[in-house]
Amino acid sequence: MMKVLVTVKEVATVEDEFEIEGTAIDERYLGADLNEWDDYAIEEAVQIAEAIGEDEVDVVTVTIGPEDCEQTIRQALAKGADRAIRVWDDTLEDADLLDVGAKTAILEAVVEDEDPDLVLSGVQSGDDSFMATGVSLADAVDFQWAAVVNSLDLDVEGDTASVRRELEGGVEELTDVSLPAVLTIQTGINEPRYASLRGIRMAQRKELTVQRLADLGLDSSVVEGDLRLTGMSVPESESDATVFAGGPEETASELAAILREKGVGQ
Amino acid sequence: MTDVLAIADHRRGELRDVSYELVSAGRDLADATGGDLHLAVISGTVDAFAEKLNREGVDVVHTVDYGEEFNHDVYTQAIVQLCDEVSPQFLLAPNSVNGLDYAPAVANRLDLPLVTDTVDLEVDGDTLVATREMYGGKVETTVELTGERAAVTIRGAEWPGASGTGEATIEAFDATIDEDAIGSSVTGFEEVAGGDVDIGDADVLVSVGRGIEEEENLELIHELADALGATVSSSRPIVDAGWLPKNRQVGQSGKVVTPDVYIAIGISGAVQHVAGMKGSDTIVAINTDPNAPIMDIADYAIHDDLFDVVPALIGEFQ
Numbered sequence: 032m033m034k035v036l037v038t039v040k041e042v043a044t045v046e047d048e049f050e051i052e053g054t055a056i057d058e059r060y061l062g063a064d065l066n067e068w069d070d071y072a073i074e075e076a077v078q079i080a081e082a083i084g085e086d087e088v089d090v091v092t093v094t095i096g097p098e099d100c101e102q103t104i105r106q107a108l109a110k111g112a113d114r115a116i117r118v119w120d121d122t123l124e125d126a127d128l129l130d131v132g133a134k135t136a137i138l139e140a141v142v143e144d145e146d147p148d149l150v151l152s153g154v155q156s157g158d159d160s161f162m163a164t165g166v167s168l169a170d171a172v173d174f175q176w177a178a179v180v181n182s183l184d185l186d187v188e189g190d191t192a193s194v195r196r197e198l199e200g201g202v203e204e205l206t207d208v209s210l211p212a213v214l215t216i217q218t219g220i221n222e223p224r225y226a227s228l229r230g231i232r233m234a235q236r237k238e239l240t241v242q243r244l245a246d247l248g249l250d251s252s253v254v255e256g257d258l259r260l261t262g263m264s265v266p267e268s269e270s271d272a273t274v275f276a277g278g279p280e281e282t283a284s285e286l287a288a289i290l291r292e293k294g295v296g297q
Numbered sequence: 298m299t300d301v302l303a304i305a306d307h308r309r310g311e312l313r314d315v316s317y318e319l320v321s322a323g324r325d326l327a328d329a330t331g332g333d334l335h336l337a338v339i340s341g342t343v344d345a346f347a348e349k350l351n352r353e354g355v356d357v358v359h360t361v362d363y364g365e366e367f368n369h370d371v372y373t374q375a376i377v378q379l380c381d382e383v384s385p386q387f388l389l390a391p392n393s394v395n396g397l398d399y400a401p402a403v404a405n406r407l408d409l410p411l412v413t414d415t416v417d418l419e420v421d422g423d424t425l426v427a428t429r430e431m432y433g434g435k436v437e438t439t440v441e442l443t444g445e446r447a448a449v450t451i452r453g454a455e456w457p458g459a460s461g462t463g464e465a466t467i468e469a470f471d472a473t474i475d476e477d478a479i480g481s482s483v484t485g486f487e488e489v490a491g492g493d494v495d496i497g498d499a500d501v502l503v504s505v506g507r508g509i510e511e512e513e514n515l516e517l518i519h520e521l522a523d524a525l526g527a528t529v530s531s532s533r534p535i536v537d538a539g540w541l542p543k544n545r546q547v548g549q550s551g552k553v554v555t556p557d558v559y560i561a562i563g564i565s566g567a568v569q570h571v572a573g574m575k576g577s578d579t580i581v582a583i584n585t586d587p588n589a590p591i592m593d594i595a596d597y598a599i600h601d602d603l604f605d606v607v608p609a610l611i612g613e614f615q
């Protein structure tokens with residue numbers, strides 16, 4: 032039996048207009064969503080299971096987050112993950128920033144418990160964008176890894192993942208990675224499915240285990256890193272744009288005049 | 298333990314710009330700590346690279362002559378050994394796709410706190426104060442690192458590239474690379490297909506982002522492009538969704554474009570997008586969010602619904 036562990040985060044989304052309270056955005060302006068990159072990681076894992084045989088691949092998700100994010104976890108289960116783990120307790124609740132080191136320590140403990148063959152994480156989370164947890168985790172658990180993967184071809188017999196890493200400037204690096212490995216998954220690698228009604232119904236019955244730090248053999252020292260979030264502000268606007276005001280007819284006509292001046296549409 | 302070690306970035310025989318930006322960022326930090334700035338260049342034609350990296354402000358360049366192309370296992374091992382030798386207070390790496398393929402592993406191995414994608418760095422006594430964005434650039438945060446040492450990645454194009462010729466010593470560093478620990482191998486490179494259109498050639502680009510919501514709404518954008526005699530390009534989510542081919546994507550992992558006029562419609566202006574279009578002569582943004590980061594670089598803006606503005610604009614040109 033092969034096991035694929037997928038890291039799934041519920042990210043905070045912010046409305047266009049918002050206010051900052053101390054070092055966080057005022058909760059009134061926050062929403063929550065499945066991290067865009069993780070959606071692709073879940074899909075990739077489910078497609079692996081479908082290709083190899085759903086009875087032969089176990090897809091497990093792991094989330095660090097409070098009870099509120101179970102809705103998001105159920106979404107992952109509805110899309111085809113088999114079961115889920117959620118790690119949370121008061122220590123984590125009180126921490127103002129879970130840095131890469133803290134996430135690594137927690138996920139490391141989960142990987143040791145679960146012993147997966149493959150871990151898929153997103154390239155980044157859309158809210159704090161550290162882009163580092165997957166690779167840090169790989170090193171911690173002594174797995175191989177590849178960052179920013181936009182194509183994955185698994186050779187289970189050969190214990191190898193042939194991947195494409197998306198570099199800058201439209202260049203892709205073709206790399207063979209031996210398993211077990213952590214791959215950070217880039218958007219566009221597949222087309223994430225919508226959960227079917229049947230999937231959503233089934234998700235309610237799937238196992239979702241909650242673990243506290245102590246259950247994982249960890250204590251509060253995991254959150255006592257050297258990193259502190261000390262300020263948050265709206266960046267000083269550098270904009271010196273000419274803003275056209277008024278209704279769409281008016282603004283379009285003003286913009287059209289500028290475009291014509293520049294020789295556009297002539 | 299006041300020194301700074303910065304890792305140069307190169308690919309397929311060329312040093313990347315961020316390497317020189319790392320020199321500037323590293324020099325500022327070393328001035329603040331009163332230490333030296335060390336650079337390391339790993340794999341490839343290291344001696345030629347070292348000559349180029351010898352810019353004003355660099356004290357030592359360490360060369361690790363092992364292999365041709367980037368391999369994260371080689372980098373990780375070499376950097377861990379260099380840190381042992383140099384004992385830097387700050388380890389600097391680029392926030393590039395390759396930088397992010399080794400910096401987190403090095404930080405983990407050396408138990409260093411890591412802060413990524415920084416846009417500003419200050420030293421305040423014993424504390425490193427890093428500025429970085431969150432929520433796609435909607436807010437800026439300050440993060441303080443209070444430990445004795447730290448690993449930091451810097452965002453490209455935030456620091457000026459160092460210039461001038463320095464007086465650095467160039468030292469070959471004899472890293473011991475454990476080949477059994479190399480678990481991945483590069484088998485090749487591929488350029489993403491050119492296809493039918495080269496958006497890099499266009500004088501006018503009508504560029505569409507996630508604000509368009511549905512594939513069928515793209516028709517509106519094509520109509521506008523036709524009316525303007527422009528070419529259609531897009532941000533990444535449109536290509537990810539398969540609504541436009543990959544060769545239409547503007548940005549870090551797509552094309553870098555410099556048209557006369559770039560009209561961004563329903564595009565927020567994420568750093569990876571802006572990297573591909575900030576050199577455009579005139580930038581127009583149509584976006585309901587007046588605070589979207591794209592506004593920072595726009596020359597003309599309409600803070601309104603694209604579904605109202607675009608039809609009106611099409612009307613203007615018919």
Ligand SMILES: Cc1cc2nc3c(=O)[nH]c(=O)nc-3n(C[C@H](O)[C@H](O)[C@H](O)COP(=O)(O)OP(=O)(O)OC[C@H]3O[C@@H](n4cnc5c(N)ncnc54)[C@H](O)[C@@H]3O)c2cc1C
Nearest residue numbers: 506507508532533548549550551563564565570585586603
């Ligand atoms: C390694 C890496 C590489 C990447 N490479 C690229 C790249 O090459 N190119 C790229 O583009 N991205 C790239 N990205 C993704 C990037 O981070 C952003 O996710 C992406 O650019 C967002 O695209 P967007 O602006 O279209 O969408 P969003 O950020 O979702 O913005 C949509 C915008 O539309 C506006 N809007 C919504 N409705 C309307 C309406 N009715 N009228 C007007 N405006 C409206 C909203 O206010 C918002 O500003 C990369 C990311 C990573 C991690």
